[in-house]
Amino acid sequence: MARMPVQFRLNGSDRAVFVEPAETLLGTIRRGLGDFAPKFGCGQGTCGVCTVLVDGEPRLGCLTLSVTCEGRSIETASGLADGPTLHPLQAAFMEHFAAQCGFCTPGMLMAAKALLDRNPNPTRVEVVEAIAGNVCRCTGYEPIINAILAAAQQRGVRRA
Amino acid sequence: MARHQGRGMASINYPIGMNLGGDPSQALVHANPDGKFTVALSAIDLGQGMKQVSRQIAAETLGVPIEDVYVDTADSDTGPHDMGSFASRGTHRVGNAVIVAAKEARGVLLEAAAEELEVNADDLVTDGKGNIHVRGAASKSITVKAASQAAQFKQGKTISGRGIFLIPLSTVHPETGEMSPVTAYAHACLVVDLEVCDETGDVKVNKLTSAYELGRALNPKMVEQQLVGGAWMGMSHALYETPEPYYPNPEHGGRDYNEYLMPGPGDIAPHDITVLERPAPDGPFGGKGPGEMCANPVLPAVANAIFNAIGVRIDTLPITPEKILRALKAQGGARPQIRRA
Ligand code: FES
Ligand code: FES
Numbered sequence: 001m002a003r004m005p006v007q008f009r010l011n012g013s014d015r016a017v018f019v020e021p022a023e024t025l026l027g028t029i030r031r032g033l034g035d036f037a038p039k040f041g042c043g044q045g046t047c048g049v050c051t052v053l054v055d056g057e058p059r060l061g062c063l064t065l066s067v068t069c070e071g072r073s074i075e076t077a078s079g080l081a082d083g084p085t086l087h088p089l090q091a092a093f094m095e096h097f098a099a100q101c102g103f104c105t106p107g108m109l110m111a112a113k114a115l116l117d118r119n120p121n122p123t124r125v126e127v128v129e130a131i132a133g134n135v136c137r138c139t140g141y142e143p144i145i146n147a148i149l150a151a152a153q154q155r156g157v158r159r160a
Numbered sequence: 161m162a163r164h165q166g167r168g169m170a171s172i173n174y175p176i177g178m179n180l181g182g183d184p185s186q187a188l189v190h191a192n193p194d195g196k197f198t199v200a201l202s203a204i205d206l207g208q209g210m211k212q213v214s215r216q217i218a219a220e221t222l223g224v225p226i227e228d229v230y231v232d233t234a235d236s237d238t239g240p241h242d243m244g245s246f247a248s249r250g251t252h253r254v255g256n257a258v259i260v261a262a263k264e265a266r267g268v269l270l271e272a273a274a275e276e277l278e279v280n281a282d283d284l285v286t287d288g289k290g291n292i293h294v295r296g297a298a299s300k301s302i303t304v305k306a307a308s309q310a311a312q313f314k315q316g317k318t319i320s321g322r323g324i325f326l327i328p329l330s331t332v333h334p335e336t337g338e339m340s341p342v343t344a345y346a347h348a349c350l351v352v353d354l355e356v357c358d359e360t361g362d363v364k365v366n367k368l369t370s371a372y373e374l375g376r377a378l379n380p381k382m383v384e385q386q387l388v389g390g391a392w393m394g395m396s397h398a399l400y401e402t403p404e405p406y407y408p409n410p411e412h413g414g415r416d417y418n419e420y421l422m423p424g425p426g427d428i429a430p431h432d433i434t435v436l437e438r439p440a441p442d443g444p445f446g447g448k449g450p451g452e453m454c455a456n457p458v459l460p461a462v463a464n465a466i467f468n469a470i471g472v473r474i475d476t477l478p479i480t481p482e483k484i485l486r487a488l489k490a491q492g493g494a495r496p497q498i499r500r501a
Contacts, residue, residue: 046417097385101207128425135417138207140392141425143385 011079166469195305223286248451390454
């Protein structure tokens with residue numbers, strides 16, 4: 001089948017690519033655009049390591065067709081840091097030792113960002129719900145939950 | 161229906177490494193022209209901190225800032241041989257090999273510096289900040305960088321070191337089978353508080369309280385991180401995950417993350433950890449390492465807590481609601497055991 005043109009913003013820059021009709025957003029971001037922050041885990045929507053934001057909403061890159069992203073704004077973990085300055089979530093993940101192997105981290109960060117952008121002061125239960133679709137084999141989740149809560153608090157402090 | 165509270169505990173001795181064939185680990189250390197050091201290992205860091213502790217150990221032994229040490233575990237084809245990252249052996253075995261290699265490299269570094277400063281190498285000390293100076297005379301000094309460059313471009317010396325850690329192969333007593341399979345043990349004690357629902361067989365872990373003795377904690381935050389994550393994995397093995405729930409019958413095994421169950425972020429329990437440091441005489445800077453032991457005590461403690469709660473002994477893992485309900489049926493209902501505060 002003919003390849004189709006798609007244009008979207010990736011971490012703030014306009015990108016134009018040709019994609020197969022059945023190509024996933026994850027495949028386009030990784031192979032087509034060379035952003036390897038979102039990971040490929042299960043490929044069937046059950047692990048969350050491919051989580052990216054589409055117009056601010058968390059989406060599983062492995063289950064999203066690239067052609068549906070025409071004109072949208074996509075965010076991945078590569079766009080979190082501002083030059084050498086880490087995003088508060090990244091800083092909190094480091095501070096709280098919220099990664100070991102790090103394979104789940106890009107997805108966790110994006111799930112957490114979607115939460116904090118929408119709800120700057122989440123409860124612990126809301127944090128748990130926000131990352132419930134992201135599997136982590138290493139950390140036992142506790143450090144990740146603590147990091148997200150700390151980042152929220154940090155942001156609150158800065159805003160005040 | 162009733163939910164029954166239970167408390168169980170387990171204490172374990174956990175061997176560090178294994179003595180089959182001496183359990184060797186190797187390390188190679190060399191200086192680069194910029195005065196920074198590369199440590200080549202074939203031990204793999206899966207996220208447990210192998211690189212970080214090797215870096216700390218190398219920097220401490222070499223006497224240089226930690227920023228100036230790079231640990232390369234990238235390739236077991238080009239790195240020196242290592243038995244691998246398993247058996248909780250990483251910190252202990254690899255760390256010891258890194259010390260030997262770093263000591264040798266440090267010796268050459270000080271010789272190079274001595275030649276430049278025209279002094280005796282035995283009189284030189286490092287300040288840990290990238291300088292080498294004569295003991296008691298800080299002004300008579302040279303940077304590690306200048307010494308490395310002099311060695312490589314002027315003196316024709318390779319600043320490098322080789323390290324191996326090997327323990328003597330244990331003999332086996334012909335009659336009793338007695339042997340010393342390991343040289344160091346770590347220890348742990350863990351208490352689990354949980355509740356069991358006698359109608360659904362559901363187990364909810366409410367609290368973990370533990371104490372771990374693992375030699376010196378070379379990186380206390382990473383030790384804690386491993387203990388937290390490892391206990392989660394122990395809980396998962398105790399209550400949730402298995403590829404073959406009806407082993408040896410392979411049917412009904414989970415084929416993906418929808419079917420292969422693990423506790424999620426909503427299923428975790430608070431974990432109160434105490435780390436006891438008793439430096440191991442043969443460990444690198446006294447370290448033994450948490451390793452697999454961070455998961456192991458959880459399993460027996462959970463099984464004991466379930467017995468305490470409802471009086472049934474389940475001796476196959478994971479302890480699923482199905483097993484609990486079948487056992488309760490066979491026993492004729494829950495029989496809570498005595499609880500000690
Ligand atoms: S790779 Fe997309 S959910 Fe697992
Ligand atoms: S840090 Fe390894 S999977 Fe989360």
